[in-house]
């Protein structure tokens with residue numbers, strides 16, 4: 001579920017009075033997502049998404065996320081556009097929470113991405129990276145390599161209750177990525193969480209990207225590594241090199257990779273798998289009693305990490321020599 005905060009019709013109508021969206025016709029809570037409370041609202045002006053930002057989002061980061069969506073939409077990327085009040089602000093307060101309204105995007109996410117979906121996402125990611133190149137704001141990635149050891153500490157030896165030997169494996173992986181994490185690769189705005197549930201399709205054509213709430217300034221190729229992890233593995237845990245090739249080729253058709261980025265790809269993929277293994281592990285071990293949120297399975301990322309440990313070059317991901 002992802003409605004943590006309920007909103008009364010009267011307070012929502014009063015909130016909407018600040019916008020040029022006309023009368024409120026309906027408001028429905030959206031079950032998907034785990035971070036924030038989301039509502040589909042229908043007003044005289046059309047359909048919109050209302051988001052109430054919950055505890056894991058730092059309110060100080062919200063101007064970055066909202067300005068980024070506006071910037072990217074302004075450069076032709078299909079992503080939610082924050083709607084402004086008559087006074088010109090995109091961020092307000094509703095039911096005691098920071099809140100924003102964004103445009104509704106048509107389309108549906110895919111559960112089992114096919115090769116063609118991977119290709120589409122590769123192109124969209126490259127376009128996002130180019131569109132973000134002149135975005136003036138910066139936001140450090142709190143979940144990059146320096147943020148992983150504190151997560152591992154939070155899990156501690158309880159990791160072994162999820163898979164025997166996991167605590168030691170995490171320790172080994174941290175040592176590798178901390179010692180050799182690449183510096184000096186091209187940086188810019190990255191989405192950092194472009195999983196299939198954050199990409200919409202109409203048929204086989206990509207129709208929009210959502211959920212920019214992990215976006216930050218970081219290594220562009222790391223964003224590719226996140227996508228290779230999220231899009232190109234099969235349910236049995238094997239890497240589908242045809243999907244990898246499709247994603248990388250369409251990315252490179254828009255933004256070719258440098259030799260240094262290609263060489264770093266296996267390590268970036270390894271780091272990205274460790275990042276999602278760790279956040280999932282911490283969530284898995286700390287489900288609040290009675291919570292309706294179903295944590296995501298960390299083991300999926302342990303399997304992916306095992307693949308990356310044996311990958312020796314970008315060719316293992318489908319990139320031509």
Ligand SMILES: Nc1ncnc2c1ncn2[C@@H]1O[C@H](COP(=O)(O)OP(=O)(O)OP(=O)(O)O)[C@@H](O)[C@H]1O
Nearest residue numbers: 030032033034035036038049080103104105210211
């Ligand atoms: N602009 C939009 N247009 C259409 N639907 C949207 C839009 N934004 C969000 N949604 C719907 O709301 C759901 C949750 O949104 P989102 O993924 O941003 O939430 P979240 O709580 O941040 O989730 P996550 O767990 O992915 O971090 C999406 O799966 C989608 O169904």
Ligand SMILES: N[C@@H](CCO)C(=O)O
Nearest residue numbers: 193195276279280296
């Ligand atoms: N995409 C993340 C969840 C946070 O959005 C995961 O699958 O672990």
